[in-house]
Amino acid sequence: MEIWVLGALGRTGRAITAELAARDLTAVLVGRHRERLAATGAKYVVADGAAAIAAEIRRRRPAVVVNTIGEYAATAPAIARACLPGGHYVDMAADLPAVRRLLDLHDEALSGGSTFVTGAGFGVLATEAVVAKLCEGRATPSHVQVDALASVASEGGTVGVALAASIVDAMTAVSARGAKPRTLVLPDGETAKVAGIPSGELLAAQRASGTPDVTVFSGLAPTAPAVRAVLPLLGRLVSIPAVRRFTIRRLAAVRTKPAPRPRTHTWGHAVVTWPDGTRREGWLRADEAMDFTAAVVAETAVRLARGEGKPGAHTPASALGADVAEAAGGTFLL
Numbered sequence: 001m002e003i004w005v006l007g008a009l010g011r012t013g014r015a016i017t018a019e020l021a022a023r024d025l026t027a028v029l030v031g032r033h034r035e036r037l038a039a040t041g042a043k044y045v046v047a048d049g050a051a052a053i054a055a056e057i058r059r060r061r062p063a064v065v066v067n068t069i070g071e072y073a074a075t076a077p078a079i080a081r082a083c084l085p086g087g088h089y090v091d092m093a094a095d096l097p098a099v100r101r102l103l104d105l106h107d108e109a110l111s112g113g114s115t116f117v118t119g120a121g122f123g124v125l126a127t128e129a130v131v132a133k134l135c136e137g138r139a140t141p142s143h144v145q146v147d148a149l150a151s152v153a154s155e156g157g158t159v160g161v162a163l164a165a166s167i168v169d170a171m172t173a174v175s176a177r178g179a180k181p182r183t184l185v186l187p188d189g190e191t192a193k194v195a196g197i198p199s200g201e202l203l204a205a206q207r208a209s210g211t212p213d214v215t216v217f218s219g220l221a222p223t224a225p226a227v228r229a230v231l232p233l234l235g236r237l238v239s240i241p242a243v244r245r246f247t248i249r250r251l252a253a254v255r256t257k258p259a260p261r262p263r264t265h266t267w268g269h270a271v272v273t274w275p276d277g278t279r280r281e282g283w284l285r286a287d288e289a290m291d292f293t294a295a296v297v298a299e300t301a302v303r304l305a306r307g308e309g310k311p312g313a314h315t316p317a318s319a320l321g322a323d324v325a326e327a328a329g330g331t332f333l334l
């Protein structure tokens, strides 16, 4: 029963492998640099690009595939389909097109007896889990508002293509739509600025609550007026494929310095309103956002390997229940 980690030598890949080891599971490392993989002493598979990875999955049939190679909208469906029938799939997509594309594979996953989980990262789970808890056993609400506020430490080094692509796609989404910035007061008394962003959290909260009327705010969306003023133009520019590729290449090469997390906790927050005016509010508190993400992915992979996931294509709480957020180190404040 093998768990493969694609992009195993990357930032999240390494952290997930360590989280799996902490749960007594040895991952098979999948990457594109034979020498670096061999130097780890772990079992590994060499494959470069989604097509080669999918071919290896079909040949060797791992029980669970964890995808950290990024560019999910373009590459995840081919990799997830390679897990059919019976194999399970997890990724950390956060942008709306990627999450939607994976969820669109629901019928294929269902008939193949597989579970596909997308959005197994901080923002999607931290917000959908709170919505699911607040809506448990109640009628469909009329409106849901969620806030995702990640506190991320930087290990330094280059941004890398996978993360650069996610940042560029998020900026394009913000420029297209999104509510105005506001100040969020956190349960520990700190404050933070958040702004609207149509990201994967939107679909997850819609599915967890049953209402289409969802607003998503995120601490990752730009809040400075000068930056927001140029976003529509930037969004139009990076929607040109050649400009997008160039921007991702340049951003990927940018070097960042090591930096501690900006605040003690990472927060997911939801306010749910029902047609009769009833309003419920809740939070999920976690520590550093990338540590939480790695724990979410490892916990999800372990549960899928044990056959505990609902067949079909899901976000994490929808596949495994909201409690997976607690198992990954989160605490609900409802």
Ligand SMILES: NC(=O)c1ccc[n+]([C@@H]2O[C@H](COP(=O)([O-])OP(=O)(O)OC[C@H]3O[C@@H](n4cnc5c(N)ncnc54)[C@H](OP(=O)(O)O)[C@@H]3O)[C@@H](O)[C@H]2O)c1
Pocket: 006, 007, 008, 009, 010, 011, 012, 013, 031, 032, 033, 047, 048, 049, 050, 068, 069, 070, 071, 072, 092, 093, 094, 119, 120, 121, 122, 123, 159, 160, 161, 162, 163, 166, 167, 290, 293
């Ligand atoms: N939703 C969330 O909360 C969340 C949290 C963290 C990360 N993420 C997302 O997860 C992804 C990974 O982030 P990261 O920071 O771990 O990136 P990273 O450090 O750049 O790691 C990506 C890994 O994937 C490999 N890779 C990239 N393209 C590949 C390809 N075509 N074929 C084979 N291997 C390939 C890279 O190999 P090389 O080393 O050879 O380049 C690298 O090992 C990003 O999309 C990021 O936005 C989401």
